[in-house]
Amino acid sequence: xxxxxxxxxxxSTSAIPFAEKSAxxxxxxxxxxxxxxxxxxxxxxxRVMTSGSLILGPEVxxxxxxxxxxxxxxxxxxxxxxxxALIVALRALGVNTNDEVLTVANGPVAPxxxxxxVGAYPRFVDIDPVTLQMSVIDLRKSISRRTRCIIPIHLxxxxxxxxxxxxxxxxxxxxxxxxxxQAHGTRVFGQHMGSFGRIGCFSFYPTKNLGAFGDxxxxxxxxxxxxxRIREVGxxxxxxxxxxxxxxxxxxxxxxxxxxxxxxxxxxxxxxLVRRQLIxxxxxxxxxxxxxxxxxxxxxxxxxxxxxxLRTPRRDELCHYLSSHGxxxxxHYKHPVHCMPxxxxxxxxxxxxxxxxxACRDVIxxxxxxxxxxxxxxxxxxxxxxFGQEKILHESL
Numbered sequence: 140x141x142x143x144x145x146x147x148x149x150x151s152t153s154a155i156p157f158a159e160k161s162a163x164x165x166x167x168x169x170x171x172x173x174x175x176x177x178x179x180x181x182x183x184x185x186r187v188m189t190s191g192s193l194i195l196g197p198e199v200x201x202x203x204x205x206x207x208x209x210x211x212x213x214x215x216x217x218x219x220x221x222x223x224a225l226i227v228a229l230r231a232l233g234v235n236t237n238d239e240v241l242t243v244a245n246g247p248v249a250p251x252x253x254x255x256x257v258g259a260y261p262r263f264v265d266i267d268p269v270t271l272q273m274s275v276i277d278l279r280k281s282i283s284r285r286t287r288c289i290i291p292i293h294l295x296x297x298x299x300x301x302x303x304x305x306x307x308x309x310x311x312x313x314x315x316x317x318x319x320x321q322a323h324g325t326r327v328f329g330q331h332m333g334s335f336g337r338i339g340c341f342s343f344y345p346t347k348n349l350g351a352f353g354d355x356x357x358x359x360x361x362x363x364x365x366x367x368r369i370r371e372v373g374x375x376x377x378x379x380x381x382x383x384x385x386x387x388x389x390x391x392x393x394x395x396x397x398x399x400x401x402x403x404x405x406x407x408x409x410x411x412l413v414r415r416q417l418i419x420x421x422x423x424x425x426x427x428x429x430x431x432x433x434x435x436x437x438x439x440x441x442x443x444x445x446x447x448x449l450r451t452p453r454r455d456e457l458c459h460y461l462s463s464h465g466x467x468x469x470x471h472y473k474h475p476v477h478c479m480p481x482x483x484x485x486x487x488x489x490x491x492x493x494x495x496x497x498a499c500r501d502v503i504x505x506x507x508x509x510x511x512x513x514x515x516x517x518x519x520x521x522x523x524x525x526f527g528q529e530k531i532l533h534e535s536l
Contacts, residue, residue: 164506164515166467169345169352171510176403180352183399190395198398203357205405206349210331210339212359214366217393218373221320221342224356225253227391228316228338229288231368234259238287242318243273244476244487245495246292249342250318251476257387259287260485263477268494269435271448271502272299275307282311289315293322293332295471295504296348296415296445297434301327301335316340323348324412324443333359338369343401348415348445349408355397411509415444418511422447425520429527432501446471449523450501457503460526466519469504 173180187198199217207215218224234240236258242250244263254261265277273291282289289308291299301317308315315336319325322332323341333339341347343355360366368385371378376388419442423433432450436442448471451457461468475495477487489496505519 163465164467164511164518166469166504166506167346167508168510169350171508172350172404173352175510176407179403180400183403184396187396187399193395195392196395198395198402199393202393202398202402202405205402206341206357207359209405209408210359211334212331212339213361214359214363216358216360216366216369216373217398218356218358218391219393220354220391221340221344221356222249222253223373223391224340224342224358225250225290225316225318226256226389227369227372228340228358229253229257229259230372230385230387231365232288232314232316232337234287239283239285240288240290241278241281241286242290243292243294243495244478244492245271245472245498246294246318246476247320247472248476248479249320250290250292251482254290261476261482262286262485263487263492263495265492266494266498267300268497270297270300270437271295271498272297273304274494275300275303278304278307282307282313284311286311286313289313290318291315292318292320293325295434295448296321296325296443298322298325298327298332298437298440298442300437301332305335314338320344320347321445322443323445324408324415324441326441328439329441334361337362337365343397348411348443349401349404351397351404352400353394353397355393355401357393412443414509415507418507418509418516419444419447421513421516422505422520425517426523429523431523431527444507446504447507448502448504450498451503452501454501454503457523457526460529461519461522464518464522466522467506470502471504472502473499475499 203215203217234257238259239262240254240259241262241264251261264281265274267274291304293299317333317336317339319333319339320342325332339359341357343351358369371385372388373391376383376385378384458468478489
């Protein structure tokens, strides 16, 4: 699958002028992917612009089929963004005003925005303090006859305990929508995330494992009737070209250009996932002796390593230290959603989700993207080690 522009893992920085060893290390950049795929991307752009079809054309149809096949699902329905994927999924399942939807608060705000967009309200489930995924124990306490849907988030490219979640959901007759925005390539028992629940929702925001050069999203499902309903909801509610069949539809169409770009990037996603695994292994080997918590991989799961997330009570100090050494880092996510001013009206307060809040105080994401060079990874590891040694020295004084 290597293209003429593809950089083999371990290639030296001398081959890439903008990645000099003395240069800063980004937490993420799309520029290196653009440089590798420039000719193919420009070719796809020309193909679309001269095709006579800019909306809902052959590129969207082909990408929907190709990505569904990658996930192992029967149907793929493109959307304008990952948030739109969640919105049309909720509406297709009939979630409506004042319904309750269970999800977690240590992730992005997009699922909450989607829940509110259909008039429902979120109920937050605390997380497992080890895996940082939805807690099965707290889910059992939180689910009730008022619950209309559950949205677990497969955070950081790790898998939420989807089989246990489905078992609980099935006992209450509640559908599960998987938020797979960070889980392209994540598998449990060999099965791809997104293919377990009624609907799997993916984002192709540029930072994702499969990133567009703009916004894009997609729903997958194995239910033919539900797939048709999702498609109708995302196209104003139209069934056919003239008659509105669903009254609460809106425009959530995937752009033809982004679909063309994503088809190219999907070809290289298996290679990119292997590279992410190698980067994660290099981080784990280099950092295992430090007084920081490394990501936990649960048995029978294959993470896709969207992020490599450490935990340390000195998170803010480490961020500053890395920055002072020319290394960008991220925090995913600094503020738990239930503590944000806009969502306090749902009767949550600080202290109500203790594991969620502690994780948000501790997490830091190291640079992670397939084009990251081995020597850049080693620089990050060396900086983390130096920070850890300074901590030990400081505490011994």
